[in-house]
Amino acid sequence: MRLNIFKPILRFERLDKKNHNRSVFSAIVQKEFADNIRSWRIMILLAIILLTCIGSLYTAVTSIQDVIDQLSKESQQIGQDLYLFLQLFTVSDGTLPSFITFVAFLSPLLGIALGFDAINMERNKGTLSRIMAQPIPRDFVITGKFFASLLLCTILFLSLGLLVTALGILILGIPPTFEEFLRILFFLFICIVYIAFWLNLGILFSAIFKQAATSALSSIAIWLFFSTFYSMIINLLSKSYLTPHSFTTVEDAMNRSEFILNLLRLSPNYLFNESITTLLSPTVRSLGPLTVEQTVGAVASPLPLSQSLLLIWPQITGLIAATLICFALAYIIFIRQEIRAH
DSSP states (O other): OHHHHHHHHHHHHHHHHHHHHHHHHHHHHHHHHHHHHHOHHHHHHHHHHHHHHHHHHHHHHHHHHHHHHHTOTTHHHHHHHHTHHHHHHHOOOSSSOOHHHHHHHHHHHHHHHHHTTTTHHHHHHTHHHHHHTSSOOHHHHHHHHHHHHHHHHHHHHHHHHHHHHHHHHHHHOOOOOHHHHHHHHHHHHHHHHHHHHHHHHHHHHHHHOSSHHHHHHHHHHHHHIIIIIHHHHHHHHHHHHSOGGGOOSHHHHHHHHHHHHHHHTTSHHHHHHHHHHHHHOTTOOOSSOOOHHHHTTOOOSOOOHHHHHHHHHHHHHHHHHHHHHHHHHHHHHHHHSOOOOO
């Protein structure tokens, strides 16, 4: 009987603890989100991303309108055949890069800017020890910072994607098909995953290094290495590895080409570019070398959305895995660190 009496009390205590933890975590997320919104550094980056994306949208719309003017008959059928809404993200007239080029270049900077001083800034200011003195679980601090920054990036890119879609409808006068809209949504999801990787990388270096400048330089160095130097190094290696006299059969040549391609896919930038290019260009039917026998009988038509997703599924899985690995390392390092008041 005594156990039956105390069971409701224990259940109430568990529920009260869960509600308390939920309210504490939401308070941390709201505080970090408000700090990011009020930060001049983040506001400047958001303004740059918005302006550059609007500029790339303008160049894409002008080039698409030129095509529509040349082929004015049956414009609705033209929009369905050419995937005009997807070309809003990929086409450029040469004056400015395309939308996806700006996203691939600026989104890592946004993730790094949100995460490079997430931990060490609190430690240097002495506020981290004050936070830990409160009845707050330690993992709420790092997870709250991550979710607040990710929430900001999600709102930003969903707004940009819907803005581009709305302006495309107003300017072109052609609504997107359901498949085009789904491709745009999956494109925005991949962008958010890509930013989450660089965000977690910045948080990882912020937990490792005590100075914010060191963590920022380390994150930017890795971004520059993968965006510029890594492909150059692989291309130099491929010149000696893929020489015609180094292989004797077609199978050997295919294996060597596949090996070089797998080395390139170790870069998160390359995985991201492959994913969004395949998703926004339905005419891409393969991401690797093909023999003549494999291309015999292939119908030259755009891939449906399901096949495009199946084609880039390894790339998306790799980006998600890299993001989780960076977050797990940052989480373990932060949990094991000793935090004392100065």
